[in-house]
Amino acid sequence: MTGPRDIFYIIAPFGVLLFIWQATVILELVDTTLLPSPIELIKTFTRLTENNLILRHIGYSFYRLSIGLSLGMVMGIIMGIMIGSNLFVRQLLSPLFSILITIPTIALVPILLITLGIGNSTVIISIFLASFFPVTYGTIAGVRGIDKRYIQAAMMAGANRSKIFKNILIPGSLMSLIPGLRLAIGYSWATLVGSEMLATNDWGLGFMIYAARTFFAVDVMFLGLSLIAILGLLMDRVIVSIIEKRTIRKWGYDG
């Protein structure tokens, strides 16, 4: 899968981007106090690693993200299967969901701040909300797309509801659940950064970027942005791709 060719296609566009970026700064095509060069960012990164600051920011962000995202996935899959497999529940909840999905999660942070206050729980709940809806939608589509003969064959063999749930509905809905998961990870990052700016006062990449503005530390801000981009990409390429490779690709879907 990942031969030298693939690696080239991953690295080449970034290489070109970084080159243009560095050249822009060296040639002073823009105000360099507002745009640090990639090399400066690497220096900032090593400086902040030496006193473990950066790792701590990343660690806090990851901690919040993984809890919120896991909650969103589990609840989203359960909700998606309930809605997808039951017409009554679907008709009951569809209008409600259509309204809720239009509200940007970040707009709920002020309300969460009033009830939960500054800190982890506000960030985690907002990530949960951001990931819950795409996972739910992906699962609904997945369940509804399951070949009904899969269920008929299982019922013929005498499978009960819980066996059908575990052995057919869950694996059968993975095909559209995985794109939902991708979306959920994207939304989660966006929400993480936004809600860390609003709802934390100590650690996290979002907080780091926001706090850097008070010191006019443009390099720290850009470092934060780059790290978010890189970590988000890694999460998609590593975690989701591994799930994909071990499931739907192995089963013959192109994904």
Place this chain on the structure above:
Amino acid sequence: MMDKIILENVSKKFISDKKSVEALKDIDLTVKDKEFLVIVGPSGCGKSTLLNMIAGFEKPSSGTVLLNGKKIERPGPDRGFVFQEFALYPWRTVLQNISFGLEAQGEDKKESLKKARSCVGKVGLEGFENAYPHTLSGGMKQRVGIARAMVYEPEVLLMDEPFVSLDAQTRNHLQELTLGIWEKTLNTVVFITHNVDEAVYLADRVAIMTQRPGTIKNFIDVPLPRPRDRTDPKFNSVRKKILSLLEY
């Protein structure tokens, strides 16, 4: 011989867009224990609907469907079903597809896999136990389909145009396989096809359905000894008789 399946005065209507379509009308059918019954009929005559009612996937609009004298309410492991386009679980290997029927009934995983493994041999899939369905040819997929339905030893095997998408040679192989399994286990088979040659090759008795609303017009016994010779004039005369009764 005992009566295994009885359909009495069965009709089936479907309602779509406020229109009611009569799919089956006044079906009376008795399948004897251990009989190999083949139902032939033009496409759209409702033969799959008939099979779905015996399977318990659908309910008749009127009339009764009985298995061993008891009304069929739902699908259950006293019957096995072989689907037209295989309907294998893409996320399970050959062996896991076969063992699922046993796991579904609460048998433990190890025991299920052991029994499934012996079934793999019976359908000639040795060496493909760990293959995923998408890597198999159509003929091999349907071998899995058959093994999956027979693994829990149902009394009745229901087969819904199982070989329709296969090439002629593979189709012949699988017909042999089906007969072999039927002769060894002697369960009752209800087999649907629109291929008359296939019907004559397999059946003890052939039921011929009319166009919609489908009803059974004639029964033709096939008194030829097995293995049957497709080039035998007697084979051909049965074929001719069925063809003359079929409306296309």
